[in-house]
Amino acid sequence: MDDAVFGALVATFSREAEELASRLTRALLEVEKQENGKDALAAAHTELRRGLHRLKGSSGTVGLTELTELAHEMETRLADHPRDQPVPRPVVDALLSALDQGLEWVRGKASKGTRLPDLAAVSRTLRDAAGAAGTPAPNDPGPERSRPAEVAPAPAPTPEGETTSWRVSAAHVSSLNGDVERLREIALRLEDQSREMTRWISLVPRGGADDTADPLRNALLAARVSLAADATEIAALVDSMDEWLKAVCTLPCQTVVEPLHRTVRDLARQLGKQAKLSAVGAEVALDRRLLEALRAPLVQLVRNAVDHGIEAPAAREAAGKHREGIIAIRVEQAGNEAFIEISDDGAGLDEERIRSTAVQRGVLSAEDAAQLDPRQLNALIFRSGFTTRTTATDVSGRGVGLDIVADAIRSIHGRVEVHSVRGHGTRFVLSIPAELGSSPLMLVGVGDGVFGIPMHAVRKALPADPARIRTGRSGLQLEHDGALLPLEDLGALLGLRQPLSPGEGQPLLVISAEGRETALAVDTTPGDRWPVVRPLPEEIRHLEQYLGAASLSRGEPILVLRPAWLLQPRTPDVATTPRVLVVDDSLTARAAHRAVLESGGYLAHLASNAQQALEHLRHGAFEAIVCDVDLGEGMDGIALTAAVRSRPELERVPLVLVSSHDDEAARGRAREAGADGFISKKDCAGGLLLAELGSAIGRRRRTA
């Protein structure tokens, strides 16, 4: 075979091999677990056998005979073990080691390296080990009784094949991103033009004696169809380009978290401990450059957790803990920051030992050390050369590690914090600026707005059942899984309306963050999306309610809510501020009215049309209503005034109409409909509106 062709085949196969190795590693880690039931073990066995078979077949197709033979040997070795029993750990160690060497061999082949592992020797070792081990015991003795002679290193990151990828400047990708966004705006403009054309068509006269208008109408119809089709096609292309760009720029955190399972397992075995890793939020996608920079610090922190944090099984039992320690990784993207938390349930930091070590090593004087608070003490562990170990091992004790973590995080403009409780564990929190990145969002509708909630915070979505809703002292509560959760109306939380009791079947979400849970009532749940979440513009970045904003395919931004804010304890609203309902179809007019009313000590609730206004009025009491006469489509302000006046419960609510048209006829219509006041928008200076409103309220009170 031509060398170039063979090289291309191997390069392609090496990517498949990386993916296969990752799956095989995951299955090998499952197949050794004593706690797994028969079904889980059988599933892991099946995954392993299929994966090895595929490795054998694919390598054979490319002509990599040595790897084919190794895969065959691994299959044979695995076949010795019953499918519904755990595979002994020494066997898993040997298979993991063989897999690592097989992968290293493939990488070497793909990069045309010369120093490749001897796969024939690896196969022989596997065969010999099988002969020596004999029939495997159904229950593995565990790490205390059996240690691997050599713990294989965790798989290395995937090398970028020179021949199959490009190196592209990040600035160019950012420009491309900007262009795609602009293209989306063009698609939206085309849609608008198509709608405008529909209006033109409606203006072409119909039913005339001659058909002179028909050719024009037909031409416009054809042009509109063509325009709409182009808009749809461009919008679809933009969506596709967005997805591709996301794939180019980001990767799920899974890619750096997955190999850590192996790191924990191997190191725990080496140290005679029991530990496992659990990960939450690993599906969050982050900028590839960040992930690459995070790889080494994460390995270091996880190794530290196993080595320094997790106690030996006997010590854990003596402390009332499970023999097996847990190391947890939690990833969350919050607007322009990503948070990665690495925690363990181990011994925690020994502050007194850190203090005495700092003095012994001359880092601080005894007097200065005595002054340090826990936060300052914990910060010392990030100093270069600082270790509380008296002897160095091959794992730790040289004081090198956390300083490298701190340096690496600083290099990507992030920060690292440590929190620890003696006897209960340690938590490292890495905060990293993340301009790029996407995370799954659940979309929720409230009124005519749509918001996003990070999917990782949504525990459950369920329809409201009045039998499970109670009224407590502090508000509504939802009975859920045997507990009572606070139940809040999202519209009210956002200040968009007065609190509503959820109707039967209305969507409820159970939200969880920072160890707390609450239930939220929303109007609709339009679905879920996986958009890029961007930071809010600087003018409103201080708002704690939001993580950032994402754009939907229509182009309009949606706000992404911060789960921790949704869960903040709140005092019940005692409604001391008088509320005024503002009804205006103009966004800027609503903003102006809100500014004026708030300056006058009122709280403004906003509605953009009559329908929304009636909905507000159905659920809450208002001190007064300020309403535009011209409300665009649907019922106008005069009709709304009449509708309000026709309802006995609203009959006495003061209502001031505002209008761009100021003439006696308009004022007369307002009076006839039952308005208490009328003011022209051009006279709508702050003082005049407040004065008109005050007079209207006063008149109503006097007549009451």
Added chain:
Amino acid sequence: MNAPAPNENEPALEDILERRAARARAAPDTDQAETTVPVAEFGLGKDRYAIPLATLRAVLPLKLVTPVPYSPVHVIGILRARGQLITAVSLMTLLGVKGWRHDCAVLLVVEREGGRRVAIDCEHIPRIEALPQRAVDQARARGAGPVYDVTTAELRTVGLIDVAALLARATEAAHG
């Protein structure tokens, strides 16, 4: 299309061309020439305002703006413009509501310091005008901003807005 050549039989036309040529030949009196500041001028209620044309990046219809609950009162919402997420602010609210003739239908995207952009609302698409530099300088010398009352040659008063300073003042007020 070719321009028609002057015809000896058309003395009137020849006169016109000669006068034009004379005007073109006359050297401009640079001391007398008025330097101007190009601006985008628009009405808001009864008043006229302007922003330096050099800071104007786009004029957009006021739509697809997402309101932001809990935002300061002068913030209308956020929108995407030219690939960026930007804040739309109500100029009317920033300047103190004094009434308006038409509901704002247009957003002006203005570049602030550091390449950041912000959108401000106005009632109509602005007109491109030129304010005398001298009048602008005098207005700046007289006032502390962020709105400088510039008197034009036609004796109109136009409020020249320093958008960055106006926003900074609003932010300061919002944060107490």
